Structure formats: C-alpha cells, structure tokens
Amino acid sequence: MTTPPSLGARDMRGGGKVAARAKSPSPPPAPTTIPTTSWAPADRSEVPEIIGSLQEDYYNLCMEKSRKINSFVWHLLQEVDEEIEKGLEGIILNIPGNSRLMPAERITGEDFWILSRILKKNPHINGLDVRYNLMSDVGAYYAARLLQKQHKLIYLNLMFNDIGPEGGELIAKALHKNTTLKYLRMTGNKIENKGGMFFAAMLQINSSLEKLDLGDCDLGMQSVIAFATVLTQNQTIKGINLNRPILYGEQEEPTVHLGHMLKENHCLVALHMCKHNMKNCGIKQLCDALYLNRSLRYLDVSCNKITRDGMVCLADVLKSNTTLEVIDLSFNRIEDVGAKYLSETLASHNRSLKALSVVNNNIKGEGLVALSQSMKTNPILSNVYIWGNKFDEATCVAYSDLIQTGRLKPDNTDVEPFVVDGHVYLAEVSNGLKKHYYWRPTYGEVCSQSSNAGSILVPVGPDL
Numbered sequence: 001m002t003t004p005p006s007l008g009a010r011d012m013r014g015g016g017k018v019a020a021r022a023k024s025p026s027p028p029p030a031p032t033t034i035p036t037t038s039w040a041p042a043d044r045s046e047v048p049e050i051i052g053s054l055q056e057d058y059y060n061l062c063m064e065k066s067r068k069i070n071s072f073v074w075h076l077l078q079e080v081d082e083e084i085e086k087g088l089e090g091i092i093l094n095i096p097g098n099s100r101l102m103p104a105e106r107i108t109g110e111d112f113w114i115l116s117r118i119l120k121k122n123p124h125i126n127g128l129d130v131r132y133n134l135m136s137d138v139g140a141y142y143a144a145r146l147l148q149k150q151h152k153l154i155y156l157n158l159m160f161n162d163i164g165p166e167g168g169e170l171i172a173k174a175l176h177k178n179t180t181l182k183y184l185r186m187t188g189n190k191i192e193n194k195g196g197m198f199f200a201a202m203l204q205i206n207s208s209l210e211k212l213d214l215g216d217c218d219l220g221m222q223s224v225i226a227f228a229t230v231l232t233q234n235q236t237i238k239g240i241n242l243n244r245p246i247l248y249g250e251q252e253e254p255t256v257h258l259g260h261m262l263k264e265n266h267c268l269v270a271l272h273m274c275k276h277n278m279k280n281c282g283i284k285q286l287c288d289a290l291y292l293n294r295s296l297r298y299l300d301v302s303c304n305k306i307t308r309d310g311m312v313c314l315a316d317v318l319k320s321n322t323t324l325e326v327i328d329l330s331f332n333r334i335e336d337v338g339a340k341y342l343s344e345t346l347a348s349h350n351r352s353l354k355a356l357s358v359v360n361n362n363i364k365g366e367g368l369v370a371l372s373q374s375m376k377t378n379p380i381l382s383n384v385y386i387w388g389n390k391f392d393e394a395t396c397v398a399y400s401d402l403i404q405t406g407r408l409k410p411d412n413t414d415v416e417p418f419v420v421d422g423h424v425y426l427a428e429v430s431n432g433l434k435k436h437y438y439w440r441p442t443y444g445e446v447c448s449q450s451s452n453a454g455s456i457l458v459p460v461g462p463d464l
Contacts, residue, residue, distance in 0.1 A: 054081050057118040067114055072105045084124045092127030092155060093119070096440065097134070109138025116146040127155035131185075140167025144174035151180050155461075159213075160188035168195025168217075172202040175209065183461045185213040187241070187438075196223025203230045203237065210236060211461050215243030215272065221254055228257035232264040239270035239298075239460035247277055255282035262289035262296060270298035270460050274328075278304035280313075287313040290321050297323055298458040300433075302330040302357070311338035318342075319349040326454050328433050330359040330385070339367030346381055347374040353381055354457050357433050359414070360388030365395045372398040375407055383412040383453050387428050396424040411450035 055077045062069050076095055083091055095115075097106035107115070112135050119125060135143070140163045147153065158171075168191030175181065191199075196219040199212070224245050231237060247254065255278055262268070276282070283306050290296065311334050318324065334342075339358060346353065358371070368386055372395075375381055386399070400417035402408035410416065415426040433454035441451070449456045 054084070054118060054122065058114065061114050061117055065114065067110070070105050070107060070111060072099070072102065073107065073111070073115070075102070080125070089124060090127075091125050092129060093125050094129045095133070096129065097132035098439065106133045107139075108134050109136050109140075109142065112139040113142045116142045116150075120146055120149045122150075123152055126152045128153060129155075129157040130161065131157050131159045133161050135161040135163065137164055137167035137170075139163070140170050144170040147171070147174040147178045147181060154180055155183045156181060157185040158189065159185050163189035163191065165190075165192050165194040167191070169198045172198035175202045176205045178206065179208045182208060183211045184209060186217055187213050188216045190218045192218045193220030193223045193246075196220065197226055199223075200226035200230050203227070203234050207236050211239040211270075212237060213241040215241040215274070219245040221245070221247050221249075224254040225257045228254065228261040231261045231268065234265075235267050237268060239272075240268065241272040242276075243272050243300075244275035252276075252278065252282040252285070255285050259285035259289040262286065262293045266293070266295045268295055270300075270458055271296060272300040273304075274300055275303045276301075278306060280307060280310040282306075283310040284313045287317040290317045290324070293321075294323055298326040298454060298460075299324060300328040300454075302328045302332070304332055306332040306334065308333075308335050308338035308341070310334070311341040315341040315345040318345045318353065321350075322352045324353060326355040326433065326458050327353065328357045328454065329361065330357045330433075332361055334358065334361045334363065334367075336364050336367035336370075339363045340370045343367075343370035343374040346371075347377045351378065351380050355383035355385075355412075355433060355453055356381065357385040358389070359385050359432070363389040365390070365392035368395040369398050372402055375402060382409070383433075383457070384408065385414045385432055387414045391426055393423065396426050399426060400424045412453065 055074065058074065058077055059069065073095060076093065080091055080093055095107060097104055107130065112130065119128070135158065139161060143156070143158060163186070168186070168189065172195070196214065196217065199214065200223055203209070219242065224242055227240070227242060231240070245254065255276065258273065278301060283301060306329065339361070342356070363386070368389060368391070371384060371386070375384065396417065399408065399413070399415055403410060403413070403417060411431060414429050414431045416429045417424055417426055431450045431453070433452070435451035
C-alpha cells in the first residue's frame with residue numbers, strides 16, 4: 001500500500017493547504033518510532049482500574065509505543081468493554097471529537113493508528129464513528145489499512161477529519177477489495193475533484209457499499225458526472241449524498257447526467273442534491289427521469305434556486321409517480337403559486353408521498369393554507385415542515401386545527417400553536433427531516449423520529 005502522507009501536507013487546524021503537495025509524499029518515521037510529546041505514567045496506579053480487554057490493549061500499546069493515553073478514548077473503551085462483557089454484538093464505537101457531554105481530546109492520525117491496532121481483530125465491533133477529529137491524511141492511511149484487515153466493520157464515519165485528496169484516494173482504493181463495509185460517511189473532508197474521481201472508480205469495483213456520503217467534500221463537476229455515469233451500472237448503492245459540489249457555469253450539466261442516471265438505475269433509494277445551484281431547468285431534468293424511475297423514495301433538492309415554475313413539473317410527475325415518499329424542498333423559492341401546484345396534486349392524485357418540507361420558501365398564507373387543506377383529503381401525507389415562511393392568522397389557525405384534531409401529529413411538523421390574547425400563533429419546534437445531520441443531540445435519542453424523519457421514513461442503513 002501507499003506510504004502514509006506526511007503530516008506537513010495539510011494544516012491540521014483548518015484543512016487548508018500550507019504547502020504544495022509533493023507528487024510522492026515522504027513517509028513519516030516507522031510507526032514504532034512516531035515522535036510524540038509523550039505522557040506515560042510512572043506506574044499503573046496513576047490509571048483507573050482496567051476492566052476489559054480493549055482498554056487493556058489500548059493501555060499496553062500506548063506504553064509500548066510511548067504514546068499519550070487519551071482520557072476520552074480511555075473512558076469510551078471502558079464503556080465498550082462493559083457492553084462486550086454483557087454479551088452484546090454489533091457494537092458501534094463512538095469517539096466524536098465534538099462531544100459536549102464530556103471534555104473530548106480530539107484524536108490525531110497517530111492516535112487512530114493505535115485504535116486501528118486494537119480494533120482490527122475485535123469481533124464485537126462492527127461500526128466506528130470518529131467524526132470531528134484531527135485524523136488528516138495520516139489517519140486516512142491507517143483507516144485504509146483497517147478496512148483491509150478488519151472484516152467485521154460495516155459502518156465507518158470519518159466526517160470532518162481534515163482528510164484531503166491523498167487520504168481520499170487511500171480509502172477509496174482500500175474499498176476495491178473490501179467486501180464488508182456497507183455505510184461510509186466522508187462528509188466535510190475536502191477530497192476535492194481528485195478524491196471524488198477515485199471514489200467513483202471504486203464504485204465500479206466494490207459490490208458491498210450501500211450508502212455513501214460525500215457531502216461538503218468540494219467535489220467538482222467532473223467527479224459528480226463520474227458518479228452519475230457509474231451509478232447507471234452499480235446495483236448495490238441505495239443512498240448517495242453529493243451535497244454542495246464546487247460547480248461553475250449555468251448549464252447544470254451534473255443535473256442532466258444525474259437525471260439520465262435515474263432513468264437507468266433501479267436500485268437507488270435516496271438521492272441528496274443539496275446546494276447544486278439547481279434551477280427550474282434542473283428540476284425538470286429530474287422530473288422527466290422520475291416518470292420512468294420506480295426505486296427512488298427520498299429526493300433532497302434543498303438549498304437550490306427552484307421557483308414556482310419548477311413546481312409545475314414536480315406536481316405533474318407526482319400524479320403518476322407512486323414511489324417517492326420524502327421530498328425536501330427547503331430553502332428554495334416556490335412561493336404561493338408553487339405551493340398551490342403541489343397542494344392540488346396532493347389533494348386529488350398522489351397517495352404515496354409521506355413527508356414534504358417547504359421550509360424557507362417565501363410562501364405566504366394562501367399557499368400554506370392550501371397545503372393544510374390537502375392534508376384533510378390526503379390520508380398518507382403525515383409530515384409537513386413549514387417554518388421560515390410568512391405566517392398570517394389564517395395559516396396559524398389552519399395548522400393549529402390540524403394538530404388539535406390529530407390529523408398532524410406534533411412530532412411530524414416543525415411548528416407548535418400557542419394563544420395570546422385570543423389570537424393563535426405558531427412557534428418553531430426542533431423537528432425536521434435531518435436536524436441531526438451535522439451534530440448529535442446532547443440528550444434524548446440520537447436518531448429520534450421527530451428530528452430525523454427522513455431517515456426513519458426511508459431507512460437506508462444507519463442514519464449517516
């Protein structure tokens with residue numbers, strides 16, 4: 001395998017380039033002599049009592065390699081050991097660098113090397129979540145080695161770890177021969193167009209991966225088109241996130257290719273195209289494909305430039321499409337006219353859509369009331385999200401009535417009615433299709449139905 005990238009290749013703090021990348025990065029010292037500002041207790045009495053094998057292996061390896069013991073990792077391994085002692089299987093080891101429940105000492109690439117050594121043969125752990133740490137390309141090198149040696153791992157979350165194109169290449173190539181990993185999240189790692197091309201090439205070979213998240217990875221037009229091309233043949237990917245690529249031009253070429261892919265692909269269940277600079281022409285390309293597609297159940301086109309004219313196409317396709325169950329139109333500009341187009345279809349034709357988000361769409365009372373009226377005749381539509389639009393009193397009364405009569409459950413919407421001086425108003429509630437996409441709540445369920453309704457209604461493995 002390729003030697004691990006050097007630490008100087010990327011700025012460990014913000015992910016920006018600090019020097020030109022070498023064509024052939026020089027390897028760091030051999031892992032047994034990785035330089036550190038070591039902390040090693042004089043004796044074991046300075047460390048809490050060891051109660052399980054993972055914790056003991058971690059301690060012994062840190063001592064052997066003169067590595068500082070990460071107290072946050074130490075504590076989490078203790079919890080995992082307790083779960084193993086209870087006989088639990090399929091454990092996901094969560095080591096989030098942004099934990100608010102306890103002080104988190106973020107792990108680096110060398111720290112991950114220690115972790116990979118103790119996890120590679122552990123049969124009890126099948127998931128690893130190391131989001132918001134400082135792994136960089138060095139950690140990606142050891143993650144790639146783990147994917148080659150650990151044959152129980154089905155879930156890996158590396159989001160926001162300062163992994164660049166070189167690290168992306170290493171992980172993608174490791175997946176050429178991996179046959180166990182099903183869910184991979186690379187969100188926020190700037191693998192750029194180069195790294196995206198390696199992942200697209202990987203999907204031509206890999207036959208086990210079911211869900212891939214490359215949102216906020218600075219993908220380019222070339223790599224997005226490559227994914228669209230590969231997915232016309234790939235029969236295993238069920239969910240893919242291509243949010244916020246770096247696109248130039250106004251011709252919406254990626255959307256054209258993704259539309260063609262939807263005509264050919266009959267396995268994809270969830271497609272996320274947030275922040276694609278999509279306009280009405282783009283949504284029309286997708287709608288034309290949805291007349292033929294019979295597998296897609298979750299379509300996310302939030303944070304684009306879709307207006308009321310685009311809703312003419314979407315409303316028309318919903319009259320015949322019977323597979324779409326969740327549509328996210330948040331942060332577009334469909335306004336009253338667009339909302340009315342959708343309402344008419346939902347009231348009289350469509351009986352498959354379960355959730356619709358029109359958050360922040362410049363919709364006023366007329367359009368919002370029309371949506372509420374459609375729910376009275378449509379028994380299937382259960383989740384509606386409307387916050388960020390322009391509420392008048394008629395809107396407040398209409399949604400208050402839906403909630404009070406039980407037609408709209410409080411957990412299935414993002415508003416809650418209250419009364420002041422005899423007038424009904426709506427307050428925001430933290431419910432939605434993907435409220436916990438970037439972060440975990442400090443209390444309550446991690447994957448609660450009210451806050452992450454999209455992945456509950458259309459489950460594609462673990463909620464990435």
